[in-house]
Amino acid sequence: MNTLSVIWAPLVPWESLVLAGVICGLAVGVALWRGLRGWALRGMALAVLLLALAQPSIQTEEGKSLSDIVFLLDDRSASQNLSDRSAQTDKAVASLTRQIEARPNTELRRITVGDAPENAGTLLGSAMAEALAAEPRARVAGALMVTDGQAHDAGLMPDLPAPLQVLLTGHKADWDRRLVIQSAPSFGIIGEPVSIRLKVEDMGQVPDKAPKTAELKIAIDGAAAQSYQVNVGEDLELPLVLDHGGQNVVQFSLTPVAGELTDRNNDAVVQMNGVRDRLRVLLVSGEPHAGERTWRNLLKSDAAVDLVHFTILRPPEKQDGVPVSELSLIAFPTRELFVDKIHDFDLIIFDRYAARGILPQSYFANIAQYVRDGGAVLVSAGPEFATVESLWQTPLKDILPARPTGRVFSQSYLPRPTRLGMRHPVTAGLAGMPPVDPAKDGGTKHWGHWLRQIELGDVRGETVLTGAQDAPLLVMSREGKGRVALLASDQAWLWDRGYDGGGPQLELLKRIAHWEMKEPELEEEALYAEVQPGAMGFTIVRRSMAEKTGPVTITRPDGTTAQVDLKETAPGRFTAQWAASEAGLYRLKQGDMDRVVALGPASPREYEQTIASGAPLAQAVAGSGGAVTRLEEGIPQIRSVREGRPSAGQGWIGITPRGASEVADIRVMPVLPAWAWLVLAALLTVGAWLYEGRGRRRQTG
Structure with missing residues (x-):
């Protein structure tokens, strides 16, 4: 394909040429007005000179036509797998591909x-923008998009130079029901209600026979679910009460309804951290001793602890003649503490307390019942525990995990973990922990020594620490719904003072207290997952006191299952890495232990809007002059349409041929060489002179 054109390369500025042309035109006009002969030839000579200065050239372009480009965007996102959309897409893509390849x-x-x-x-908009940037816009004849229309970046759709034709999968009769969490707190106070706002919503062409209510199931931490009937389309405010600290996984599930597109958006998970508003602790101390201040400082150092400290400052055997009316400013409210409001306390600590008749036996019976109902008691025993004034001589003996033998070890010893203690979450991994076998110390410095211990017998709890002569030092047990811990020494304060190098006194006592508070992180038997932010996977953690544990069954979001074997990575801790293929809810199960893990949102973004619609892409389609066509009405034929004309109709869609070309060669040749212009101007000038001279001779003759 060749084209010719005239180009100009003036030897002087165009302004000067225009000025010269005006002057020459005026001169020729004056000659014409005065009737001078030869004015035409002189005018032509001047014009030739002006053309010579303008230096015209003929440009010859040799080019070749370029093919048109048509984009075919194939949406293979998760929502395209709903119903028969995948089959619709395959069929449409195959047909459109054949039609475009058949076009010349x-x-x-x-x-x-x-x-x-x-x-x-x-991200349809980003994909289209990247594709368009890689091609010349002058060659783009159209774009075909086979999709359900749910573009999550429609605002990034570029301005196309040709029609954008959206071919919608799905059906007009599609409908779906989903669960929407409108607001949920990230934490909640244990024992106090927290509100979660949610809504059950129907989308699409909902049939008249669809139920107007839905069954909503709620489960916390994999426990048995509770069912409720809720109205569809109404905002719901659901109060929940968290019963333990740490992470609480609340799972909401809608019972699927026949005919809805998918049940992948029927589940939702809210993860809330349970926090205690105030930890209410009752500390009952016997006679003052060096460790009493350690207990008080430990509990008062935590601003979240409400401490009530009950101390026997004056034992009954002290007889110094002081009148009873002067022994106390106010009467201590023992009945209110141990009867009326005992269940308001989260933990009761007996620190070297001796039963000297100050508290009635009925109070101790009430404390024992408080433990069975779910309370917690920690006993830090001193020498009085081995006497007739021992708490063992009260109704508390029914819940204490061991019996004092009456013997007291007054010698230096190193607290050591038992084999059970190496696995128990209260003592496992404590800094500086010595080995179970003293022969394996190897000269390494471990914890500091203690100097006194009460011998225990008839142990029915779990011994996690031993002391002098391998006697039980820390014994813990469950009683009814509650828990009891017995520390057979009053020497823990030595670690706080740094005696013999000290030890993890604060950490140990905190762990004991939190274990008694039933914190999930300190349960002996637990199954959970650790999810790293941004990672598509998680670490399965199984904590157990057993030497071995079986595989964990994982149920994926699509309902398929897999079994994963765990490996012991630390005493009592078995783990495995799991790489997930998609976001959603994963259910872990081993024996009677269940756990729900939310990897990303329980309902991925692909399932938030499941009804096929051209609305998200409507602006881009209108701006390009394209149209939205439903594939359920048939695959359209592709036609060529001129720019600006309608690009879609009944059973057809259009693309706009561009007729683009590229230049292969350019040749430029002057119209005349410079000497030719000069010769032509000279001939015209001479001709004008001769013509004018002949006229004069005629007049004189």
Whole structure:
């Protein structure tokens, strides 16, 4: 394909040429007005000179036509797997591909879009923008998009130079029901209600026979679910009460309804951290001793602890003649503490307390019942525990995990973990822990020594620490719904003072207290998962006192299952890495232990809006002059349409041929060489002179 054109390369500025042309025109006009002969030839000579200065050239371009480009975007995101959309897409893509490849001078650019990482959804706009940037806009004849229309970045759709034709999968009769969490707190106070706002919502062409109520199931930490009937389309405010600290996983599930597109958006998970408003502790001390201040300082150092300290400052055997009326400013409210409000306390600590008749036996019976009902008692025993004034001589003996033999070890010894203690979460991994076998110390410095211990017998709890002569030092047990810990020494304060190098006194006592508070992180038998932010996977953790543990069954979001074997990575801790293929809810199960893990949102973004619609892409389609066509009405035929004309109709869609070309060669030749212009101007000038001279001779003759 060749084209000719005239180009100009003036030797002087165009302004000067225009000025010269005006002057020459005026001169020729004056000659014409005065009737001078030869004015035409002189005018032509001046014109030739002006053309010579303008230096015209003939440009010859040799080019070749370019093919048109048509984009075919194939949406393969998760929502395209609903119903028969995948089959619709396969059929449409195959038909459109054949039609475009059969068109002369037309090239196809195929683009496949899947799920974007980090639950970003379907990024059709970004994919289209990247494809368009890689091609010359002058060659783009159209773009075909086979999709359900749910583009999550429609605002990034570029301005196309040709029609954008959206071919919608799905059906007009599609409908779906989903669960929407509108607001949920990230933490909640243990024992106090927290509100979660949610809504059950129907989308699409909901049939008249669809129920107007839905069954909503709620389960916390994999426990048995509770069912409720809720109205569809109404905002719901649901109060929940958290019963333990740490992470609480609340799972909401809607019972699927026949006919809805998917049940992947029927589940939702809220993860809330349970925190205690105030930890209410009752510290009952016997006679003052060096460790009493350690207990008080430990509990008062935590601003979240409400401490009530009851101390026997004056034992009954002290007879010094002081009147009873002067022994106390106010009467201590023992009945209110141990009867009326005992269940208001989270933990009761007996620190070297001796039963000297100050508290009635009925109070101790009430404390024992408090433990069976779910309370917690910690006994730090001193020498009085081995006497007739021992707490063992009260109704508390029914809940204490061991019996004092009456013997007291007054010698230096190193607290050591038992084999059970190496696995128990209260003592496992404490800094500086010595080995179970003293022969394996190897000269390494461990914890500091203690100097006194009460010998225990008839142990029915779990011994996690031993002391002098391998006697039980720390014994813990469950009683009814509550828990009891017995520390057979009053020497823990030595670690706080740094005696013999000290030890993890604060950490140990905190762990004991939190174990008695039933904190999930300190349960002996636990199954949970550790999810790293931004990671598509998690670490399965099984904590157990057993030497071996079986595999964990994982149920994926799509309902398929897999079994994972665990490996012991620390005493009492078995783990395994799990790489997940998609976001959603994963259920872990081993024996009677269940756990729900939310990897990303329980309902991925792909399932937030499941009804096929052209609304998200409507602006881009209208701006390009394209149209939205439903595939359920048939696969349209592709036609060529001129720019600005309608690009869609009954059973057809249009693309706009561009007729683009590229230049292969350019040649430039002057119209005349410079000497030719000069000769032509000279001939015209001479001709004008001769013509004018002949006229004068005639007049004189």
